[in-house]
Amino acid sequence: MNWHLIGHISDIPLRGSRCIKTPQMTIAVFRTGEEEVYAIENRCPHKGGPLSEGIVHGNAVTCPLHNWVISLETGKALGADDGAVRTIPLRNEGGTLYIALESLVMAAE
Numbered sequence: 509m510n511w512h513l514i515g516h517i518s519d520i521p522l523r524g525s526r527c528i529k530t531p532q533m534t535i536a537v538f539r540t541g542e543e544e545v546y547a548i549e550n551r552c553p554h555k556g557g558p559l560s561e562g563i564v565h566g567n568a569v570t571c572p573l574h575n576w577v578i579s580l581e582t583g584k585a586l587g588a589d590d591g592a593v594r595t596i597p598l599r600n601e602g603g604t605l606y607i608a609l610e611s612l613v614m615a616a617e
């Protein structure tokens with residue numbers, strides 16, 4: 509995998525997110541209350557809402573548009589809703605964060 513440095517965990521607000529634009533998509537990188545970090549596509553599987561603006565709770569985010577709850581671990585909608593966003597491999601080395609963009613390019617082809 510081709511890992512790309514994206515910054516430090518302290519760059520992301522606690523229970524918040526930061527967006528990274530790539531040619532394929534915008535990626536939302538979330539930091540949970542338990543200091544876990546996840547990267548997923550910033551596009552709700554329902555109608556494309558900006559998940560980065562949602563509320564983070566546990567290891568999930570609630571979409572700001574119609575309140576679907578998306579797992580940050582799997583990208584899947586939780587509860588009765590059906591759908592998923594792409595998850596992006598993320599490595600956390602003592603707070604320094606890397607994502608694997610190579611797989612993203614391959615997956616988008």
Ligand code: FES
Pocket residue numbers: 552553554555556557571572573574575576
């Ligand atoms: S667009 Fe996210 S819940 Fe509708």
